[in-house]
Amino acid sequence: MPLGLNRPQIALLGVNHNTAPVEMRERLSLSGSNVPALRLFAELPYCEEVVFLSTCNRVEILVSANRLDEVKKSIKELWLDKGKMDSNTLQGALYEYEGMSAIRHLFRVASSLDSMVVGEPQILGQLKDAYRMASEAKTASTVLNRLLHKAFSVAKRVRTETRIASHAVSISYAAVELAKKIFGDLAGKNGMLIGAGEMAELAAQHLIAGGADKLVVANRTLSRAVELSRSLGGSAISLEEVGEALVDADIVISSTGAPGTILSKDQVKRIMRPRRHRLLFFIDIAVPRDIDPKVNDIDNVYLYDIDDLKGVIEFNKAEREKEASKANRMVEAEVIKFMAWMESLNVVPVIQHLQKKAEAVRQKEISRSHKVLESLNDEQQKALDVLTRSIVQKILNDPIIYIKKGGQENNSEMILDTACRLFGIDGPEDTESQQDRGLSDDSTDRTVRKSS
Amino acid sequence: MHKFLFQITVFIYFISTIGFLVHIITLRKDAERIATIFLSVGFGVHTAAVLMRWFAGGHPPLVNLHDSLSFLAWAMVGFFLLFQWRCKLKSLGAFVIPFAMIIMTASSFQSKEILPLPPALKSIWLPIHAIICLFADAVFALAFCIAIMFLLQERQIKKKRLGAVFQRLPSLETLDAMNERCLTLGFPLLTLGIMTGSIWAEKAWGSYWSWDPKETWSLITWFIYAALFHQRLTVGWRGRKAAIMTIVGFAVLVFTFLGVSLLLSGAHSYATWLK
Numbered sequence: 001m002p003l004g005l006n007r008p009q010i011a012l013l014g015v016n017h018n019t020a021p022v023e024m025r026e027r028l029s030l031s032g033s034n035v036p037a038l039r040l041f042a043e044l045p046y047c048e049e050v051v052f053l054s055t056c057n058r059v060e061i062l063v064s065a066n067r068l069d070e071v072k073k074s075i076k077e078l079w080l081d082k083g084k085m086d087s088n089t090l091q092g093a094l095y096e097y098e099g100m101s102a103i104r105h106l107f108r109v110a111s112s113l114d115s116m117v118v119g120e121p122q123i124l125g126q127l128k129d130a131y132r133m134a135s136e137a138k139t140a141s142t143v144l145n146r147l148l149h150k151a152f153s154v155a156k157r158v159r160t161e162t163r164i165a166s167h168a169v170s171i172s173y174a175a176v177e178l179a180k181k182i183f184g185d186l187a188g189k190n191g192m193l194i195g196a197g198e199m200a201e202l203a204a205q206h207l208i209a210g211g212a213d214k215l216v217v218a219n220r221t222l223s224r225a226v227e228l229s230r231s232l233g234g235s236a237i238s239l240e241e242v243g244e245a246l247v248d249a250d251i252v253i254s255s256t257g258a259p260g261t262i263l264s265k266d267q268v269k270r271i272m273r274p275r276r277h278r279l280l281f282f283i284d285i286a287v288p289r290d291i292d293p294k295v296n297d298i299d300n301v302y303l304y305d306i307d308d309l310k311g312v313i314e315f316n317k318a319e320r321e322k323e324a325s326k327a328n329r330m331v332e333a334e335v336i337k338f339m340a341w342m343e344s345l346n347v348v349p350v351i352q353h354l355q356k357k358a359e360a361v362r363q364k365e366i367s368r369s370h371k372v373l374e375s376l377n378d379e380q381q382k383a384l385d386v387l388t389r390s391i392v393q394k395i396l397n398d399p400i401i402y403i404k405k406g407g408q409e410n411n412s413e414m415i416l417d418t419a420c421r422l423f424g425i426d427g428p429e430d431t432e433s434q435q436d437r438g439l440s441d442d443s444t445d446r447t448v449r450k451s452s
Numbered sequence: 453m454h455k456f457l458f459q460i461t462v463f464i465y466f467i468s469t470i471g472f473l474v475h476i477i478t479l480r481k482d483a484e485r486i487a488t489i490f491l492s493v494g495f496g497v498h499t500a501a502v503l504m505r506w507f508a509g510g511h512p513p514l515v516n517l518h519d520s521l522s523f524l525a526w527a528m529v530g531f532f533l534l535f536q537w538r539c540k541l542k543s544l545g546a547f548v549i550p551f552a553m554i555i556m557t558a559s560s561f562q563s564k565e566i567l568p569l570p571p572a573l574k575s576i577w578l579p580i581h582a583i584i585c586l587f588a589d590a591v592f593a594l595a596f597c598i599a600i601m602f603l604l605q606e607r608q609i610k611k612k613r614l615g616a617v618f619q620r621l622p623s624l625e626t627l628d629a630m631n632e633r634c635l636t637l638g639f640p641l642l643t644l645g646i647m648t649g650s651i652w653a654e655k656a657w658g659s660y661w662s663w664d665p666k667e668t669w670s671l672i673t674w675f676i677y678a679a680l681f682h683q684r685l686t687v688g689w690r691g692r693k694a695a696i697m698t699i700v701g702f703a704v705l706v707f708t709f710l711g712v713s714l715l716l717s718g719a720h721s722y723a724t725w726l727k
Binding site: 182273276279300 | 626628
């Protein structure tokens with residue numbers, strides 16, 4: 001059946017962190033080219049709609065076209081040409097999806113199910129940016145507009161209805177999440193950094209973002225402590241003053257390069273009374289450890305070292321995987337819904353054609369009786385026009401409803417086929433030529449012959 | 453009629469209990485919302501049941517064990533709803549409401565007959581003393597639930613087992629703060645309860661303190677909570693120790709409430725009145 005040819009089809013081609021090294025992803029992003037990559041792809045022959053997504057972990061191109069094979073071929077040629085690589089390397093890394101699997105992949109990417117860290121939130125924003133660029137350049141219309149909006153709403157549902165993003169999977173973030181489970185609200189809590197390493201700085205930033213109030217930085221070289229405390233908005237002390245300062249601290253992040261422990265159980269025990277037994281949370285991310293593990297045995301003191309935090313993260317990752325399977329089921333349901341809509345797109349040209357043909361028949365029959373009808377006055381002619389129009393509409397009404405409904409079912413091809421045969425339509429791909437013939441005399445005869 | 457309302461209350465509390473348990477297991481928010489709605493309705497019916505019993509008997513329904521337990525559960529639910537409305541504590545319902553449900557079940561197995569009031573109890577001090585004491589008991593029951601939650605959560609964090617329990621319970625400091633709030637409400641109530649009891653004893657028996665078993669055990673309970681209260685205020689006792697003390701205090705309180713009444717004989721004993 002030639003009908004299928006006219007249906008817009010969706011394809012997705014790309015590479016991600018699993019299939020291609022970063023160097024290759026950079027090349028495929030075509031960032032070196034003077035012309036924006038999106039424009040290059042949009043100008044390819046037969047390419048009707050295109051969205052181009054390029055992040056540090058993936059390069060993907062989403063197209064909608066009737067002649068999909070040609071478009072895919074020219075996309076690959078463009079990549080080979082502009083990205084300067086040989087076709088075997090590209091073919092080895094590239095994944096190509098069409099139709100249902102392309103939609104599924106896009107929904108999974110949007111919902112962060114295909115990310116390196118499952119559930120990370122950035123990808124949705126990146127996809128939204130890519131879509132905004134496409135709509136500004138007017139390279140996305142009916143099909144991709146709807147597909148992308150659907151992808152965003154699927155991603156939102158996944159985020160709110162599963163707990164895929166609710167488990168921290170980075171050391172510093174996991175530490176802050178733990179602090180929240182001990183202190184509830186971090187507002188009014190005092191942080192302390194012992195050692196001014198990069199990881200400690202990151203964790204401190206998370207603490208401040210979480211609402212922690214004051215921050216004290218202790219370091220062997222005071223100048224570095226001063227520097228860091230200034231950038232984080234806190235105060236600096238020397239390592240010798242740590243013991244005293246602990247009385248006011250609530251969350252302590254330690255990361256010195258000291259060869260042995262710098263805080264013993266006795267030291268911590270001694271400060272518990274002056275601090276009126278307020279809870280104290282130590283995060284020891286130094287290797288070798290800075291704080292005596294026995295500190296954890298003191299009442300109201302909690303000590304997590306780097307391995308403990310890694311354990312937390314492993315556990316959280318497993319939780320995310322569990323949630324991911326729930327999310328996958330949601331994605332699958334949405335893919336099926338979207339496919340139904342795609343199928344229904346088939347129906348539109350058939351219906352349009354049916355209406356055009358009926359109108360042509362009506363006009364031809366009126367013009368045939370031209371001589372008789374001429375004697376009628378204007379009002380009567382108008383009434384006749386309305387009358388014939390509504391007869392045509394009433395007759396077509398039920399078949400059109402049937403076709404519309406059928407377009408969303410599995411056997412839509414067969415229903416459309418039957419409809420075309422019944423009404424003598426050859427298929428929407430030659431709508432124009434059919435229209436011409438529809439106005440000529442032999443058209444109806446031919447149709448009758450054909451369907452009988 | 454009041455018996456029928458009581459049974460309705462038990463039934464509604466039962467549905468609410470299931471709702472809170474479903475919520476803590478599945479973390480479904482709608483389960484908690486429905487449970488809270490049922491609980492509020494149940495609380496209204498329960499209030500009506502208590503009032504109708506008061507009018508039916510002509511004296512406050514605080515005399516026998518059925519009434520005391522029912523009133524205790526009523527006060528617990530009331531304080532729970534108040535707390536949840538003022539400062540919501542995650543998963544508290546799954547601990548408090550099953551507990552209240554158990555108390556209601558125990559109450560429903562007791563004799564519900566309204567007996568004529570013994571002449572010694574005919575006094576305005578009966579409702580004052582009994583209501584204050586039962587309010588104190590209810591607040592300490594909540595404190596007990598919160599202490600249990602604290603110990604569970606503390607253990608998870610200390611042992612670094614951050615699984616399902618960890619996710620479902622509130623933060624340590626929130627739990628500890630609630631424990632303190634219960635103590636600062638419950639301790640003055642308990643003190644007031646003992647004082648009003650003493651005044652009533654003077655009016656009824658002519659002596660402020662007669663070392664009746666109930667009085668003795670009340671004093672022991674008071675000392676435990678007083679110690680906890682004092683330590684909290686002066687040296688800042690909190691966390692695990694405070695939670696353990698809260699649980700010990702509540703265990704003694706339960707003995708004062710039930711054990712003394714059922715096992716030892718004295719002026720407060722329900723056992724003697726029921727005979």
